[in-house]
Amino acid sequence: MVILDVSQGQLSTKRGLELAGRFSDYLPGIVILLVSDEPENLALPALRAGVKDVLESGLSVSEFRWAIRRAQEGGPDRDVAATPHAGRVITVASPKGGVGKTTMATNIARALAERSPNGTVVVDLDTQFGDVAAALDLDPTYTLGDLLVPHALADGIALKALLTKHSSGLHVAPGVKSPEEADGLRADLISQLLDNLKAEFRYVVVDTAPGMTELALAAIDHSTDLVLMTSLDVPGVRGLRKVVELLEHLDLPPMTRQIVVNMADKGAGLSVGDVEATVGQKVDLVIPRDLAVVRSTNSGSPIVESAPRHKVAKELQRLVSRFAPGSARSSASNSAWKGLHRGQVAAL
Ligand SMILES: Nc1ncnc2c1ncn2[C@@H]1O[C@H](COP(=O)(O)OP(=O)(O)OP(=O)(O)O)[C@@H](O)[C@H]1O
Ligand SMILES: [Mg+2]
Structure with missing residues (x-):
C-alpha cells in the first residue's frame, strides 16, 4: 500500500x-x-x-486505520454485508409522522461526525417531505435522485463527490427536490446506495418517512441499529407495537433496537411504563418536549451542536455513545x- x-x-x-x-x-x-x-x-x-x-x-488515528482497512478489503463491489468492517448503519423510523425522526437522525449524525468527521454520512429517505438538508442549513446541489446513477452506485469516489458536505465534515445525501425525482427511487437502488455508503463510511445514519415504507424497509434490511420513535399518544404507541410485531416476522439481520419516546409531556395521560407494557420492550431514551429543540431546528443547527450542554443534547449523546462506544475524538x-x-x- x-x-x-x-x-x-x-x-x-x-x-x-x-x-x-x-x-x-x-x-x-x-x-x-x-x-x-x-x-x-x-x-x-x-x-x-x-x-x-x-x-x-x-x-x-482510528479513522485513518479504518480507511486503510477499507481500502485493503476492496471496493464497494465486494460483499460488504459479509465484511466485519462494513460501516454501522443506524436507521431512524416511526409509524407516525412528526415525532422527531429528522431531529433524531440529524443529531445522531452530527454527534457521530464529532467522533468521525469524514466517516459519517446521513441519508434522507423521506421522499415526500425530506428536510434533513434544512435541519442542517444546507442548500444541496445534488439530491437523492442524482446519486442513484450507475457510475455513482458502482464507485465510492464518484459517489462521495456528489454528496453535500456540512461544515462539521458530515456528508449528506439530501432528500429529493421534487415529486418527479421521488418517482425514480426504487428500493433496489436505495439498497445499492446503502451498500456503497457503508463500504465508504464508518457511520451511515438514515432518516425515513413515517410508516414502514418500502424504502424504510430497504434501509432496515441494511441496518446494524434501529431507532424506533414515538410520542406519548395512543395512536403513536399502538402504531409502534404494530411495527415491532411486523419486524419480528421479517427475516432481518441482527441489529440493536432502541425505543425512544420523544416530546414526553407530563400529564399526557400515558406514561413510559404504558409504552413499555404495550410494545413489550424497555424504553431506552425519553426526551422531554423542549422549546430549545424547536429553536435548534429553526436555526438549522442540531441541538448537540448549537447547545451541547442542554439536557436534551446530553441525552442524545448518551444514545449516540451506544453506537460509538469510547470513540470520542x-x-x-x-x-x-x-x-x-x-x-x-x-x-x-
Ligand atoms: N423534544 C422535542 N421538543 C420539542 N419539539 C421537538 C422535539 N423533538 C422534535 N421537535 C420538533 O418537532 C418538529 C417535528 O420534528 P421532526 O421534523 O424531527 O419530526 P419527523 O418525525 O421527522 O416528522 P416527519 O414524520 O414529518 O418527517 C420540529 O419542529 C422539531 O423541532
Ligand atoms: Mg422527518
Missing part, C-alpha cells in the same frame, strides 16, 4: 497524482491512497491515476496522527 500526502503543499497535487499514476503502472494491483485538503476536487483525477481512495487531511490520537501526517509518502 502507498499513501501519498498532498495536503499542506508539502507535495504538490500534480506531483502526487503523477506519482500515483507511476505506482499503478509499475505495480499493478497496489493500493494507493491520497491525503488531501480538498478531496472533493480530486475525485476524478485521482480515479484516473489509479488511486483507491482520497482521504481528507486531519483524520484521527481524543487529543492524544489526534497528535499521534499529526506525526504521521507530516510524512509525504508512507509505504505500509
Whole structure:
C-alpha cells in the first residue's frame, strides 16, 4: 500500500497524482491512497491515476486505520454485508409522522461526525417531505435522485463527490427536490446506495418517512441499529407495537433496537411504563418536549451542536455513545496522527 500526502503543499497535487499514476503502472494491483485538503476536487483525477481512495487531511488515528482497512478489503463491489468492517448503519423510523425522526437522525449524525468527521454520512429517505438538508442549513446541489446513477452506485469516489458536505465534515445525501425525482427511487437502488455508503463510511445514519415504507424497509434490511420513535399518544404507541410485531416476522439481520419516546409531556395521560407494557420492550431514551429543540431546528443547527450542554443534547449523546462506544475524538490520537501526517509518502 502507498499513501501519498498532498495536503499542506508539502507535495504538490500534480506531483502526487503523477506519482500515483507511476505506482499503478509499475505495480499493478497496489493500493494507493491520497491525503488531501480538498478531496472533493480530486475525485476524478485521482480515479484516473489509479488511486483507491482520497482521504481528507486531519483524520484521527482510528479513522485513518479504518480507511486503510477499507481500502485493503476492496471496493464497494465486494460483499460488504459479509465484511466485519462494513460501516454501522443506524436507521431512524416511526409509524407516525412528526415525532422527531429528522431531529433524531440529524443529531445522531452530527454527534457521530464529532467522533468521525469524514466517516459519517446521513441519508434522507423521506421522499415526500425530506428536510434533513434544512435541519442542517444546507442548500444541496445534488439530491437523492442524482446519486442513484450507475457510475455513482458502482464507485465510492464518484459517489462521495456528489454528496453535500456540512461544515462539521458530515456528508449528506439530501432528500429529493421534487415529486418527479421521488418517482425514480426504487428500493433496489436505495439498497445499492446503502451498500456503497457503508463500504465508504464508518457511520451511515438514515432518516425515513413515517410508516414502514418500502424504502424504510430497504434501509432496515441494511441496518446494524434501529431507532424506533414515538410520542406519548395512543395512536403513536399502538402504531409502534404494530411495527415491532411486523419486524419480528421479517427475516432481518441482527441489529440493536432502541425505543425512544420523544416530546414526553407530563400529564399526557400515558406514561413510559404504558409504552413499555404495550410494545413489550424497555424504553431506552425519553426526551422531554423542549422549546430549545424547536429553536435548534429553526436555526438549522442540531441541538448537540448549537447547545451541547442542554439536557436534551446530553441525552442524545448518551444514545449516540451506544453506537460509538469510547470513540470520542481524543487529543492524544489526534497528535499521534499529526506525526504521521507530516510524512509525504508512507509505504505500509
Ligand atoms: N423534544 C422535542 N421538543 C420539542 N419539539 C421537538 C422535539 N423533538 C422534535 N421537535 C420538533 O418537532 C418538529 C417535528 O420534528 P421532526 O421534523 O424531527 O419530526 P419527523 O418525525 O421527522 O416528522 P416527519 O414524520 O414529518 O418527517 C420540529 O419542529 C422539531 O423541532
Ligand atoms: Mg422527518
